[in-house]
Amino acid sequence: MKIEILGMGCATCNKLEDTVRLAISEMGIDAQIDHVKDIKQIMTYGVMTTPALVIDGVVKAAGKIPTLTDIKQMIGGK
Amino acid sequence: MTECCTKDNDNKKKINYYIPFLLIPFAVLIYIFLEQGVDFLVYGIFKLDRSTHLTEAIRFFLYDTPKVFILLTVIVFVVGIIRSYFSPEKTRKALEGKPLFAGNVMAASLGILTPFCTCSAIPLFIGFVESGIPLGVTFSFLVAAPMINEVALVLLFGLFGWKTALLYASTGWLIAVVSGWVIGKLKVERFVEEWVYEIKAGDFQVEDSKVTFNDRIQAGHTAVVDIVSKVWIYIVAGIAVGAAVHGYVPENFMASIMGKEVWWSVPLAVLIGVPLYSNAAGIIPILQALLEKGAALGTALAFMMSVIGLSLPEMIILKKVIKLPLIIIFVSVVATGIMIVGFLFNLIY
Numbered sequence: 498m499k500i501e502i503l504g505m506g507c508a509t510c511n512k513l514e515d516t517v518r519l520a521i522s523e524m525g526i527d528a529q530i531d532h533v534k535d536i537k538q539i540m541t542y543g544v545m546t547t548p549a550l551v552i553d554g555v556v557k558a559a560g561k562i563p564t565l566t567d568i569k570q571m572i573g574g575k
Numbered sequence: 576m577t578e579c580c581t582k583d584n585d586n587k588k589k590i591n592y593y594i595p596f597l598l599i600p601f602a603v604l605i606y607i608f609l610e611q612g613v614d615f616l617v618y619g620i621f622k623l624d625r626s627t628h629l630t631e632a633i634r635f636f637l638y639d640t641p642k643v644f645i646l647l648t649v650i651v652f653v654v655g656i657i658r659s660y661f662s663p664e665k666t667r668k669a670l671e672g673k674p675l676f677a678g679n680v681m682a683a684s685l686g687i688l689t690p691f692c693t694c695s696a697i698p699l700f701i702g703f704v705e706s707g708i709p710l711g712v713t714f715s716f717l718v719a720a721p722m723i724n725e726v727a728l729v730l731l732f733g734l735f736g737w738k739t740a741l742l743y744a745s746t747g748w749l750i751a752v753v754s755g756w757v758i759g760k761l762k763v764e765r766f767v768e769e770w771v772y773e774i775k776a777g778d779f780q781v782e783d784s785k786v787t788f789n790d791r792i793q794a795g796h797t798a799v800v801d802i803v804s805k806v807w808i809y810i811v812a813g814i815a816v817g818a819a820v821h822g823y824v825p826e827n828f829m830a831s832i833m834g835k836e837v838w839w840s841v842p843l844a845v846l847i848g849v850p851l852y853s854n855a856a857g858i859i860p861i862l863q864a865l866l867e868k869g870a871a872l873g874t875a876l877a878f879m880m881s882v883i884g885l886s887l888p889e890m891i892i893l894k895k896v897i898k899l900p901l902i903i904i905f906v907s908v909v910a911t912g913i914m915i916v917g918f919l920f921n922l923i924y
Contacts, residue, residue, distance in 0.1 A: 507694045536697055536895070540774045545663040545702035546695045560662070560695065 498528040498572070503539045503559075504548035513548040513562045520568040528572070592792040595652060602645045609645075613638040628823050636818040639734070643810055646733045647726065648799055654725040655798025658690045659791040663699050665689075666716070670708050675759050678712035683751035686719030687744075693721065693889050700896050701771055710767070711759020717893075718909055719751035722884035726806060727855035734863045742920070743876060747884070750912035757908050766901035806856035813861055820864035833870035835924070840874045841917035845910050848881030855883050872924050877917030885909055 500517055504510025514532050521528050533539055542551060546560030550571070557563075557571045613634060617623050623630040666685045673681055691699070696717065703713040723744050731740040833840045862875050890902055897905075 505694070505697065509694075536701070537770065537774055539698060540701050540705070543702070545667065545699045546690075546692075547698055559664075560690070 501531045501551040510548035632818040652795040655795035659794040661689045679715040679752045679755040682712045682715035683719040686716040691720040715755025723747045730859035746916045754908040766898040809857035817864045835871035835921040844878035845881045852886035873917040873920030
């Protein structure tokens with residue numbers, strides 16, 4: 498599983514990354530986490546608000562930090 | 576799994592959707608009886624002397640702080656719910672293919688309602704440009720979004736009354752429409768960084784999971800927690816400054832510098848305000864102090880608009896996607912608009 502966090506280094510973006518890391522460690526899942534900071538790459542996903550959460554190439558959330566429970570659902574529910 | 580990490584997360588605790596509806600009448604009640612309550616406390620219980628400056632300052636602080644916080648909480652909550660119906664993606668869709676003037680009008684209006692944070696300015700800018708929305712229309716959005724926000728309106732309403740709040744919102748909106756339209760007419764496309772046009776943005780399908788009304792209540796609650804926790808300290812500090820000035824600085828102290836007879840006060844206020852960056856919460860209570868001491872309304876509004884509408888950090892962020900000449904054009908057009916509004920109000924009032 499590949500999880501990407503899209504964000505240009507803002508505080509909320511880092512917080513999203515922390516929350517995602519926490520989620521996968523609690524779920525005991527092996528996933529690759531990338532924090533994408535390059536704007537050109539971010540735009541290829543078509544999002545207009547950061548931070549955004551992308552799981553296996555699918556944008557799951559943009560412009561907000563989902564709660565830990567929601568993130569677990571997004572990871573588990575794929 | 577460690578113990579430490581379980582607590583902080585799930586930070587946004589879900590609230591029961593009926594709780595806000597129980598609290599709102601309660602807040603209204605406090606709001607109505609606040610002045611009497613504070614008077615009773617200050618004169619009846621503390622037995623302070625009515626004529627001293629200190630009493631005036633204390634009364635001002637005790638009255639204004641809860642008043643502003645009640646207003647802020649209720650309105651931010653309501654706006655949070657309204658905003659949950661909007662998103663930048665939807666706004667972009669709505670603006671696609673709109674002609675220049677109608678597009679400016681729509682962009683300025685949507686700028687008020689769409690949730691927006693300066694930190695997302697770049698993806699938003701690129702997203703707009705990429706889908707063919709004219710630059711002028713994009714700028715209307717970028718002017719309106721920060722300038723007219725619920726915190727500014729709440730504070731203006733709470734401290735100066737609804738007329739000033741309405742005046743601010745409508746003139747701010749007008750500035751956004753007109754300056755975007757002017758920028759659109761200036762044909763400034765060549766001042767956008769080339770790589771912006773080369774980006775092929777993917778088509779983003781928001782996973783439109785069903786948003787229930789309960790979710791929107793949560794959005795309102797989240798907005799209250801986020802915003803109040805961020806701005807409360809500025810508001811308290813601002814009101815404290817306001818209270819001190821209220822009690823001690825002589826009447827008409829500011830009239831000689833910021834009064835309406837002083838024509839250059841408007842450009843000067845804008846010049847000082849543009850590089851300054853503060854959220855609305857920090858600036859308004861100070862404005863109140865200025866106004867009370869004889870500063871003209873137009874000058875004060877111009878100052879406030881330039882502080883929260885145009886800011887150095889936003890320009891630095893935008894510099895990544897647009898070249899310096901366009902930044903200068905952008906700032907001068909908007910600043911000119913603000914000055915006209917300032918002069919106009921000094922003339923009328």
